[in-house]
Amino acid sequence: MALSYDSLNENVKKCQYAVRxxxxxxxxxxxxxxxxxxxxxxxxxxxxxxxxxxxxxxxVALCQAPFLLDDPNVGMLFPADAIARAKHYLxxxxxxxxxxxxSRGLPGVRKEVAEFIERRDGYPSDPELIFLTDxxxxxxxxxxxxxxxxxxDGILVPVPQYxxxxxxxxxxxxxxxxxxxxxxxxxxxxxxxxxxxxxxARSQGITVKxxxxxxxxxxxxxCLSEANxxxxxxxxxxxxxxxxxxxxxxxxxxxxxxxFISSKxxxxxxxxxxxxxxxxxxFHTVSKGYWGECGQRGGYFEMTNIPPRVVEEIYKVASxxxxxxxxxxxxxxxxxxxxxxxxxxxxxxxxxSKGILESLRRRAxxxxxxxxxxxxxxxxxxxxxxxxxxxxxxxxxxxxxxKQAGKVPDVxxxxxxxxxxxxxxxxxxxxxxxxGVFHLRTTILPAEEEMPEIMDSFKKFNDEFMTQYDNNFxxxxx
Amino acid sequence: MALSYDSLNENVKKCQYAVRxxxxxxxxxxxxxxxxxxxxxxxxxxxxxxxxxxxxxxxVALCQAPFLLDDPNVGMLFPADAIARAKHYLxxxxxxxxxxxxSRGLPGVRKEVAEFIERRDGYPSDPELIFLTDxxxxxxxxxxxxxxxxxxDGILVPVPQYxxxxxxxxxxxxxxxxxxxxxxxxxxxxxxxxxxxxxxARSQGITVKxxxxxxxxxxxxxCLSEANxxxxxxxxxxxxxxxxxxxxxxxxxxxxxxxFISSKxxxxxxxxxxxxxxxxxxFHTVSKGYWGECGQRGGYFEMTNIPPRVVEEIYKVASxxxxxxxxxxxxxxxxxxxxxxxxxxxxxxxxxSKGILESLRRRAxxxxxxxxxxxxxxxxxxxxxxxxxxxxxxxxxxxxxxKQAGKVPDVxxxxxxxxxxxxxxxxxxxxxxxxGVFHLRTTILPAEEEMPEIMDSFKKFNDEFMTQYDNNFxxxxx
Ligand SMILES: Cc1ncc(COP(=O)(O)O)c(C=O)c1O
Ligand SMILES: Cc1ncc(COP(=O)(O)O)c(C=O)c1O
Numbered sequence: 001m002a003l004s005y006d007s008l009n010e011n012v013k014k015c016q017y018a019v020r021x022x023x024x025x026x027x028x029x030x031x032x033x034x035x036x037x038x039x040x041x042x043x044x045x046x047x048x049x050x051x052x053x054x055x056x057x058x059x060v061a062l063c064q065a066p067f068l069l070d071d072p073n074v075g076m077l078f079p080a081d082a083i084a085r086a087k088h089y090l091x092x093x094x095x096x097x098x099x100x101x102x103s104r105g106l107p108g109v110r111k112e113v114a115e116f117i118e119r120r121d122g123y124p125s126d127p128e129l130i131f132l133t134d135x136x137x138x139x140x141x142x143x144x145x146x147x148x149x150x151x152x153d154g155i156l157v158p159v160p161q162y163x164x165x166x167x168x169x170x171x172x173x174x175x176x177x178x179x180x181x182x183x184x185x186x187x188x189x190x191x192x193x194x195x196x197x198x199x200x201a202r203s204q205g206i207t208v209k210x211x212x213x214x215x216x217x218x219x220x221x222x223c224l225s226e227a228n229x230x231x232x233x234x235x236x237x238x239x240x241x242x243x244x245x246x247x248x249x250x251x252x253x254x255x256x257x258x259x260f261i262s263s264k265x266x267x268x269x270x271x272x273x274x275x276x277x278x279x280x281x282x283f284h285t286v287s288k289g290y291w292g293e294c295g296q297r298g299g300y301f302e303m304t305n306i307p308p309r310v311v312e313e314i315y316k317v318a319s320x321x322x323x324x325x326x327x328x329x330x331x332x333x334x335x336x337x338x339x340x341x342x343x344x345x346x347x348x349x350x351x352x353s354k355g356i357l358e359s360l361r362r363r364a365x366x367x368x369x370x371x372x373x374x375x376x377x378x379x380x381x382x383x384x385x386x387x388x389x390x391x392x393x394x395x396x397x398x399x400x401x402x403k404q405a406g407k408v409p410d411v412x413x414x415x416x417x418x419x420x421x422x423x424x425x426x427x428x429x430x431x432x433x434x435x436g437v438f439h440l441r442t443t444i445l446p447a448e449e450e451m452p453e454i455m456d457s458f459k460k461f462n463d464e465f466m467t468q469y470d471n472n473f474x475x476x477x478x
Numbered sequence: 479m480a481l482s483y484d485s486l487n488e489n490v491k492k493c494q495y496a497v498r499x500x501x502x503x504x505x506x507x508x509x510x511x512x513x514x515x516x517x518x519x520x521x522x523x524x525x526x527x528x529x530x531x532x533x534x535x536x537x538v539a540l541c542q543a544p545f546l547l548d549d550p551n552v553g554m555l556f557p558a559d560a561i562a563r564a565k566h567y568l569x570x571x572x573x574x575x576x577x578x579x580x581s582r583g584l585p586g587v588r589k590e591v592a593e594f595i596e597r598r599d600g601y602p603s604d605p606e607l608i609f610l611t612d613x614x615x616x617x618x619x620x621x622x623x624x625x626x627x628x629x630x631d632g633i634l635v636p637v638p639q640y641x642x643x644x645x646x647x648x649x650x651x652x653x654x655x656x657x658x659x660x661x662x663x664x665x666x667x668x669x670x671x672x673x674x675x676x677x678x679a680r681s682q683g684i685t686v687k688x689x690x691x692x693x694x695x696x697x698x699x700x701c702l703s704e705a706n707x708x709x710x711x712x713x714x715x716x717x718x719x720x721x722x723x724x725x726x727x728x729x730x731x732x733x734x735x736x737x738f739i740s741s742k743x744x745x746x747x748x749x750x751x752x753x754x755x756x757x758x759x760x761f762h763t764v765s766k767g768y769w770g771e772c773g774q775r776g777g778y779f780e781m782t783n784i785p786p787r788v789v790e791e792i793y794k795v796a797s798x799x800x801x802x803x804x805x806x807x808x809x810x811x812x813x814x815x816x817x818x819x820x821x822x823x824x825x826x827x828x829x830x831s832k833g834i835l836e837s838l839r840r841r842a843x844x845x846x847x848x849x850x851x852x853x854x855x856x857x858x859x860x861x862x863x864x865x866x867x868x869x870x871x872x873x874x875x876x877x878x879x880x881k882q883a884g885k886v887p888d889v890x891x892x893x894x895x896x897x898x899x900x901x902x903x904x905x906x907x908x909x910x911x912x913x914g915v916f917h918l919r920t921t922i923l924p925a926e927e928e929m930p931e932i933m934d935s936f937k938k939f940n941d942e943f944m945t946q947y948d949n950n951f952x953x954x955x956x
Contacts, residue, residue, distance in 0.1 A: 008627075008788060046577040097773050294801075327803075
């Protein structure tokens, strides 16, 4: 039977991935036609001009070209601590970057990750329960693949959410069980709401198996409080859910009231029986933070209270694709053990990372303020992560026009924005939203010096759009 | 519901991956205990001492550390053509190695791949139908994921086969439809045999959707002839099967009678209606050939006669994991457009790659001859790829002893071999075999100078083993 659209796996057809969906495809077309596009559809800092941190790049370059280590001139291009680190990482491999590693990743790097987690949380971490992956996405997909048996299995996912989750659940033929974040409470998570979602899913015969949290949030940018995390973990304990803690933005925090606190730490702080029983898988990546090394594809997950036989099965499945890429494993090693005060490269490293983080903090503020100055736009402050998620209150005239154009209203708005300004965003519907409420997501990543101009051009477009469609019949409801 | 072995996805539990199975795990344990292990379980050349090719590593190192390109001293460590190439590849990215690329890979690299295919086959190739992947494994998994809808869908897979296929088909809940390669015909592929396999699968209600060929073969090492490929393509045409052509070993050829010829070229040579209708997906990688860059995780697949809507769906699914790693994309670019005569680095590149290939050819010979000198061992010559797959004729006493130890007979033999010599192989049963016939697979990758010693130690173990168990009740049948 030939491969045609009709004969494709239905789960493949069903899945949606808005971050690279219609808007992205249209933006790529316009770019080919010569239009200047500002890609804010995906958190891809280097694509918008962020420079890589020097030290880790030096180390990985040396690992790629180990013959340089024998060259008497190597010191003219590389500092001594980068040379020493490259030798260290090469000693952890068996055959350098060209050899498959263990399918869980290099044992030496997993040990460094475990030590990082111990320092961060103040609790032991076992390298045998840490798997390195080609980015956090692959880790999430591996875990969900083990959990989901079919459409009778449900996964609690926040709405709005990062579409990796909805797409993967569709692809694996599972059921997404939505729980809503509360925009009016700065995208807070209400446990009563969770309980309702679970009850409703169960009444439909769904076995709820796991719960996803994204902290700091994407697209919503909120940081969960310790109290909130404790409630969530208790909920998972009571309901026997695996908690999938997507913590890829743990370095990206732009306020001081709620610093990042890991789910693992909160769980360990809670003590027995929780710390011994709640099943947790936490994800991290080199793509985010002040590293932004998206193209390297490096990530890890740590498992807590997952039975050994299950860990073995996850290992077996990981081994089918042989090994995660080795150079990104080294980036992960470097991310969890960066230069220390006193190291030759420390000052430069600290200056570069601080520069990126402070600029992100300023950009978060510029964007939020910019959106809030626009007609019919309201926007919570980006407490963390890399996104701004303004609500766009579309007038009935705009909704009407969208319908006539055969588009979802927020897609209609975002397409018009793209054509008018070159700003490539993702319509809120790609992340899930309540009926009749519209958003868009942009990253806060355009270069700081370009930010005022981008916000001006957004405002100009938006305010004209609103004037054009605002026929005084009222707004879409909040 | 908590995550326990019982509540895992059944398809996860079902899948087997022998290349990193019991033997590999035991070998890893022994290594931890201090025993010297020769890992020949997986085709991982750099792990056994193969040096990386210098030029591509120089280029990728510069891409990782682009700031070196502005350093006046860069020429002291890097030749001018490597510098020029690094600039070229960086110009194809939007943000260097740290930015996610398009989910299909960098357009500029896909163009270079298409040009390579055109030169190789003499027929046009379209970059839009080439997707870059994190190794060929991921590509195979993506395509099978689109094809397989459930256990009613069957995939024809050679036996013995590379277990990526059996494991992925299990994981996706499909049905493996075996067709047997004929050991007495140097692992040839008989189309009558294929027809029988399809008929049998259909009589069981299975829709056969695709056929896998591995050429050159893993674990069997045979090279398919043009006539044989033509028969296979005709068969796929008649039966409306997608042909998945795993051609990752296309550079690894150790005889001159049957040079590598791609399925794509044979198909195009056949002309209409075949060339317009047979659906083909071909896979390639930077892991094999004389590159052996396994740890980089770079691959591609090219689609022929796959409908545009299906291509779009494959793109959509690829986009869930955002992008393949960018540095391996550059390795792929370099593999398909290596230095040319006249380039500064040409001589070194040619010398290095020739050295590796000629040594592999000699090692293929040493191994085959070595195995054939052993008691109760017969082995076809390794015409291509990286493996030797000797048949081990286990005496009834050994089969009896294995049964008592609760082991499959070939696993029993391979474990004993491992404990006695440190040689870590994969039992033939991991690749599928006929009832009562036993093999093992080793790579031909140990360093050439160590080869005689390894073969001696193998022979010593084997001949003692055979003497111990040979109670003159006859051998297992061929
Ligand atoms: C919430 C969240 N999780 C996971 C990822 C995946 O990151 P990666 O696969 O690059 O590690 C992203 C990327 O944007 C994300 O926003
Ligand atoms: C036949 C065959 N196909 C595919 C692969 C996968 O290679 P990679 O994923 O490293 O590209 C291998 C690896 O050994 C192989 O032997």
